[in-house]
Amino acid sequence: MKLFALALATLLPCLAAxxxxxxxxxxxxxxxxxxxxxxxxxECPACKALHEQLLPLIMRDYVIPGKVFLVSREFPLPMHAxxxxxxxYATAAARxxxxxxxxxxxxxxxxxxxxxxxxxxxxxxxxxxAEAKKVQLLAKDPSVLSEVQRxxxxxxxxxxxxxxxxFVSRGTSRFPIAGATNYxxxxxxxxxxxx
Amino acid sequence: MVSSSRVFRAVVLxxxxxxxxxxxxxxxxxxxxxxxxFAMSIDAYKVLPYWAVVVEARTLxxxxxxxxxxxxxxxxxxVSAGAASLLLLMFFVLMVRTYxxxxxxxxGCFGLGDPISPRTLLRDGSLLAGCLxxxxxxxxxxxxxx
Numbered sequence: 001m002k003l004f005a006l007a008l009a010t011l012l013p014c015l016a017a018x019x020x021x022x023x024x025x026x027x028x029x030x031x032x033x034x035x036x037x038x039x040x041x042x043e044c045p046a047c048k049a050l051h052e053q054l055l056p057l058i059m060r061d062y063v064i065p066g067k068v069f070l071v072s073r074e075f076p077l078p079m080h081a082x083x084x085x086x087x088x089y090a091t092a093a094a095r096x097x098x099x100x101x102x103x104x105x106x107x108x109x110x111x112x113x114x115x116x117x118x119x120x121x122x123x124x125x126x127x128x129x130a131e132a133k134k135v136q137l138l139a140k141d142p143s144v145l146s147e148v149q150r151x152x153x154x155x156x157x158x159x160x161x162x163x164x165x166x167f168v169s170r171g172t173s174r175f176p177i178a179g180a181t182n183y184x185x186x187x188x189x190x191x192x193x194x195x
Numbered sequence: 196m197v198s199s200s201r202v203f204r205a206v207v208l209x210x211x212x213x214x215x216x217x218x219x220x221x222x223x224x225x226x227x228x229x230x231x232x233f234a235m236s237i238d239a240y241k242v243l244p245y246w247a248v249v250v251e252a253r254t255l256x257x258x259x260x261x262x263x264x265x266x267x268x269x270x271x272x273x274v275s276a277g278a279a280s281l282l283l284l285m286f287f288v289l290m291v292r293t294y295x296x297x298x299x300x301x302x303g304c305f306g307l308g309d310p311i312s313p314r315t316l317l318r319d320g321s322l323l324a325g326c327l328x329x330x331x332x333x334x335x336x337x338x339x340x341x
Contacts, residue, residue, distance in 0.1 A: 159308050162299050175232055176307050179300055182238050184245065189231035 022147060024094025025072040028063040034170050034193055037071045039155045041163040042087060043080035043114050046180050048107045050164045057183055062190060072099065074151040075163050082119050085139075087148045089123045092138035093131075101126045102135075168193070207332050210325055211266050211276075217322060218263030218279060224306035225256035236303025240289055258282070266329075276330040283323040290316055 036058070040047035055070075062068035074091060076083035086106050093102040105126045106113070113122045124132045138144050158167065158176070166177045170193045177186070225233045234252035237243065243251065262282070265275035290302055294311050302311045302319075309315060 161308070161310050175228065177232070177235060178307070179239055181235055182245070182248075185231045185234050185238060185248075189229050192229055192231070 021071045022091070022094050024097055024099045027059065027070040028068055029066050030069050032066055032069040034067060034168065034190060035069045035071065037073055037167045039073045039075040039151070039160055039163060039165045041075055041077045041080060041083045042090065042106045043083035043110065044077065044163045047164045048110050049180060051103065051107045054181060054183055061187065067194060068190065072103070073155065074148045075155045075160060076152065077163060082114060082117055084148070085119045088139045088144060089119060089135060091148050092135045092141070092144050093123065093127070095138055096131055096134060098127060098131060207329065210329055211269060214279065214322065214325055214329060215263045215266030218259045218266060221305055222256045222260035222263060228306065232307060233303060236301050239300040240293055242289065272333040276326060276333050280323065280326040280330045283319065283326050287319050287323050290319060
């Protein structure tokens with residue numbers, strides 16, 4: 001997570017939204033040759049593993065060197081009671097530039113809030129009182145709710161049937177990768193696309 | 196009146212060509228994409244070490260292509276039908292095991308986006324039955340010829 005925070009700080013100046021992505025949910029340079037979109041659900045254990053184990057490696061090897069532009073998308077599954085609420089808070093926090101911090105804490109404490117339902121307490125822990133107030137208001141804002149729904153609709157349209165699902169794109173080629181992924185294979189794929 | 200043996204031969208021919216086409220299509224869906232994507236599908240089953248995943252991902256689509264072409268052409272029928280049956284039996288056992296364990300993964304049979312479900316089990320089970328029948332007829336034909 002330190003790596004994530006460091007990367008975020010390093011990349012803040014060059015952060016820019018792609019036309020269809022929330023600027024608070026992207027990492028890296030939009031002009032990077034490869035784009036990876038990650039559709040995840042904050043209550044899904046495989047998404048937690050991807051966020052905590054795989055994404056830091058992708059950040060270190062590809063995003064920070066400017067080879068990959070990373071876009072986070074919400075795909076709360078209906079079977080998870082609190083994942084939509086978590087996605088709303090994270091998307092609201094993205095408006096304040098706090099998406100990564102909120103995503104980190106939601107995944108870190110996933111096993112707690114998915115049982116007790118205290119999603120807000122988990123989110124509020126990483127926000128200042130002023131930010132918390134804004135996020136609480138934004139989480140009910142129709143534009144935030146529709147942004148989450150847009151991600152869900154985009155995922156459904158792309159045929160997503162499980163989380164996490166990544167879409168790796170280079171030019172006109174777009175490859176879906178569903179479920180937990182071996183980093184050696186992903187690295188081989190990305191290196192092949194970069195050649 | 197058409198004799199029953201001619202009908203039987205026509206059924207076997209149709210089955211052979213259909214199964215061959217399925218194998219060629221399965222190979223094409225894998226070969227048109229980077230091999231790593233098929234390797235990820237194999238790896239998701241969690242039965243092979245990394246090196247074996249790589250070897251299988253790089254060779255299996257070519258084996259499927261050869262088997263499919265041989266079946267469609269009617270060449271080396273006992274070997275191609277036998278190999279197809281063995282492959283499908285292996286896939287089917289793996290898929291039943293994975294489904295039984297409740298693992299939600301793609302089957303990897305025809306490229307991406309094909310999660311293991313009762314539908315995929317029925318489809319692969321039917322293909323396996325067809326291949327076993329074809330294998331039986333190819334050996335039966337040889338015994339009769341002998």
